[in-house]
Amino acid sequence: MRAVQISTLDGPGAVTVVDVDEPEASAEQVLIDVHAAGVTFPDLLQTRGLYQIKPPLPFVPGTEVAGVVRTAPADSGFAAGDRVVAFPGLGGFAETVAAHPVATFPLPDRLSFEQGAGIPMNVLTAHFALVHRGGLRAGDTVLVHGAAGGVGSASVQLAHALGAKVIAVVSTEQKAEFARRAGADEAVLVGGSDDVPGFKDMVKQLTGGRGVDLVVDPVGGDRFTDSLRCLAPEGKLLVIGFTAGEIPTVKVNRLLLGNISVVGVAWGEYWMRRPAYLQEQWADLLPPLADGKLDPLIGEVHPLGQASAALDNMDTRRGIGKIVLQVR
Numbered sequence: 576m577r578a579v580q581i582s583t584l585d586g587p588g589a590v591t592v593v594d595v596d597e598p599e600a601s602a603e604q605v606l607i608d609v610h611a612a613g614v615t616f617p618d619l620l621q622t623r624g625l626y627q628i629k630p631p632l633p634f635v636p637g638t639e640v641a642g643v644v645r646t647a648p649a650d651s652g653f654a655a656g657d658r659v660v661a662f663p664g665l666g667g668f669a670e671t672v673a674a675h676p677v678a679t680f681p682l683p684d685r686l687s688f689e690q691g692a693g694i695p696m697n698v699l700t701a702h703f704a705l706v707h708r709g710g711l712r713a714g715d716t717v718l719v720h721g722a723a724g725g726v727g728s729a730s731v732q733l734a735h736a737l738g739a740k741v742i743a744v745v746s747t748e749q750k751a752e753f754a755r756r757a758g759a760d761e762a763v764l765v766g767g768s769d770d771v772p773g774f775k776d777m778v779k780q781l782t783g784g785r786g787v788d789l790v791v792d793p794v795g796g797d798r799f800t801d802s803l804r805c806l807a808p809e810g811k812l813l814v815i816g817f818t819a820g821e822i823p824t825v826k827v828n829r830l831l832l833g834n835i836s837v838v839g840v841a842w843g844e845y846w847m848r849r850p851a852y853l854q855e856q857w858a859d860l861l862p863p864l865a866d867g868k869l870d871p872l873i874g875e876v877h878p879l880g881q882a883s884a885a886l887d888n889m890d891t892r893r894g895i896g897k898i899v900l901q902v903r
C-alpha cells in the first residue's frame with residue numbers, strides 16, 4: 576500500500592511517500608480502508624522528533640482517519656462496509672490502518688470522509704476543553720486564539736453550536752474571514768502594533784468592559800497575560816497548546832485578584848486513562864453532527880502524495896482551517 580513515511584527527523588520536507596506492507600489487524604482491531612486522513616500538529620512535531628510519542632524510525636505518521644471498514648471483530652459494533660472515523664494514533668497517512676474499536680466511531684451519512692477525518696483530534700479536544708474542563712454554558716462569551724487553525728476553528732464551531740458568543744483572535748484578515756465562516760460572531764487581529772490595537776482592547780470594547788467567560792488558547796507565547804486580562808470575574812483560560820513556541824508563565828496574584836482560573840486541557844492524557852470517554856464524547860456530538868448543527872469546516876485538502884506540502888503549510892503558519900489528506 577502507499578503510505579507517508581518519516582525516516583529522518585528533518586522536518587516536513589523530508590517525509591516521503593513509499594510502498595509498504597499493509598498493517599495486520601489484531602483480533603481486537605478494526606481494519607479500515609482509509610479515504611481521508613487529518614493532518615495534526617503532533618504529526619508536524621513528529622517530523623522533527625519533537626512530540627512526546629517517538630516511534631522508532633522509519634514509521635508511518637497519521638493520528639486520525641475516515642474510511643470504510645474492511646474487517647472488524649464480531650463484538651466490536653462495526654462490520655465490513657461501515658463508514659467510520661478512527662483515531663489510530665499512528666499509521667493513518669496510509670491506504671489502510673488498524674484501529675481499536677474504542678477509538679472508532681460511526682460517520683454520519685451527511686458528512687464527507689474529509690470532514691470526518693478532521694474530527695477526532697480537533698473536535699474532540701475542543702469538546703473536552705469547552706464542555707468538560709471549561710463548563711461552557713449557552714450564553715457564555717468565548718475568546719478563541721488561533722481561531723482559523725485546526726483546534727481553534729473546531730472550538731469556534733463547537734462553542735457557536737453550543738450557544739456561546741464567540742470572539743476569534745487571528746493573525747490575518749484572511750484568517751478572520753475563515754473564523755467568521757466557522758461561526759465567530761467577531762474576529763479580531765492579534766494586533767498590538769501602532770496601527771492595529773491589541774486584541775485585549777478589542778475584547779474589552781466588544782464585551783462592554785466585562786470580558787469573556789472562557790479563553791481557548793492553543794497558541795501560548797507572549798499573548799498569555801493579555802488573555803488573562805480579557806477574562807470576566809470567575810472566567811477560565813483553557814491551556815491547550817503552544818504553537819507560538821514559548822510556554823508562558825503566570826503571576827498567580829492575577830488569578831487571585833480577578834477570581835480567575837488557568838485550566839490545563841490534555842485530551843489524550845484524559846481519555847487514555849478512561850478510554851470509554853471517547854465513545855461518550857461521540858454520543859454527545861452525533862446529534863449535532865448528524866443534523867448539521869455542527870458541520871465540520873475543512874480548510875485545505877491535499878492528495879496523499881503532497882503530505883510534505885500539507886505539513887509545511889502548518890509549519891509556516893500559512894495553513895488555514897483543518898488540513899486533510901485525500902488518500903483514495
Ligand SMILES: NC(=O)c1ccc[n+]([C@@H]2O[C@H](COP(=O)([O-])OP(=O)(O)OC[C@H]3O[C@@H](n4cnc5c(N)ncnc54)[C@H](OP(=O)(O)O)[C@@H]3O)[C@@H](O)[C@H]2O)c1
Nearest residue numbers: 616721724725726745746793815816817818819840841842
Ligand atoms: N491539549 C490537547 O489535548 C491538544 C489536542 C490537540 C492539539 N493540541 C495542540 O494545540 C495546538 C494547535 O494545534 P492545531 O492543530 O490547531 O494547529 P494549527 O492548525 O497549526 O493552528 C495553530 C494556530 O496557531 C497560531 N500561531 C501563532 N503563532 C504561531 C507560530 N509561531 N507558528 C504556527 N502557528 C502559530 C496560528 O494562528 P494565527 O496565525 O491566527 O495566530 C495557527 O492557525 C498544538 O500545539 C497542538 O499540539 C493540544
